Amino acid sequence: MGPSGSGKSTLMNVLGCLDTPTSGHYLYEGIAVETLDADQRSLLRRYALGFIFQGFNLLARTSALENVELPLLYRGMSRKDRHEKATAALTAVGLPTKLDSTPGELSGGQQQLVAIARAIVTEPSTLFADEPTGNLDSVTTRDIIDILTQRLMPDKLCAKSAGGRCCVSLPLTLHCGCVPRI
Numbered sequence: 001m002g003p004s005g006s007g008k009s010t011l012m013n014v015l016g017c018l019d020t021p022t023s024g025h026y027l028y029e030g031i032a033v034e035t036l037d038a039d040q041r042s043l044l045r046r047y048a049l050g051f052i053f054q055g056f057n058l059l060a061r062t063s064a065l066e067n068v069e070l071p072l073l074y075r076g077m078s079r080k081d082r083h084e085k086a087t088a089a090l091t092a093v094g095l096p097t098k099l100d101s102t103p104g105e106l107s108g109g110q111q112q113l114v115a116i117a118r119a120i121v122t123e124p125s126t127l128f129a130d131e132p133t134g135n136l137d138s139v140t141t142r143d144i145i146d147i148l149t150q151r152l153m154p155d156k157l158c159a160k161s162a163g164g165r166c167c168v169s170l171p172l173t174l175h176c177g178c179v180p181r182i
Contacts (some may be wrong), residue, residue, distance in 0.1 A: 009054075009130060016049055016128045017041040029125070046074055050124030052132040056115040058103040064090060065099040068118045075122070089117035092147060094140070108135040116144060 013019040014026065017033060020041075026033040028044065036044065045051075058067050068086035077085070090099060093113040103111050112135045119127055127148070133141040 012128050012130055016051060016126075017045050018051075046071070047122075048125040050119040050122055050127040052116050052119045052127070052129040054130040054134060056103070056111050058111060058114055058118075060103055063100050063102055064095060064106065064114045064117075067103070067114055068121050071118060071122050085121050086117070089121040090114070092120070093117045093144065109137065109140060112136055113140075113144070116148070120148070 010019070014021050015028075017028070017036070021034055024034075029048070031044070033041070033044075059070070062070075065083070065086050068089055069082040072082040072085060087096075087099060090096060090113075093116050095110060095113050095117065098106060098110060098114075101110075103114070106114065112133070116132060119129070129148070132148070133144055136144060
């Protein structure tokens with residue numbers, strides 16, 4: 001948590017291997033991330049990291065089910081297994097009846113739930129969440145935080161919330177872009 005412009009998104013992008021650090025060292029599970037090339041960082045993201053983006057990043061002409069299946073497709077999973085896992089993830093976030101809906105047919109909150117389902121379907125070692133409940137009502141927010149922190153991603157969630165209302169297992173507060181020693 002921290003004020004706007006303090007570097008929360010930048011930090012998450014570096015930790016999530018979306019951006020490379022300009023200096024310093026970053027180890028993820030003993031791997032020196034700054035030494036990895038783009039393909040190696042892509043593999044790390046594909047097999048170890050999950051993301052819930054603030055802007056959802058859903059494919060507009062693709063169903064909710066297909067959006068959630070996408071990271072499994074990149075892993076080379078069979079169509080049947082992708083369908084089963086994606087259906088289970090969408091059911092876990094409360095959208096079992098929206099499998100065939102495109103993002104344009106869903107509310108903002110439902111789109112956010114599809115993005116959450118897509119992030120958890122791969123069961124990543126670490127899940128990065130950029131304001132994961134920003135478009136949800138308070139009841140759904142509590143349900144999703146419970147799903148993420150208690151049932152699906154215990155000890156794996158690194159989240160940021162502008163409003164400071166999100167449960168976080170790695171509570172970092174940024175002050176002027178600096179992370180205090182823990």
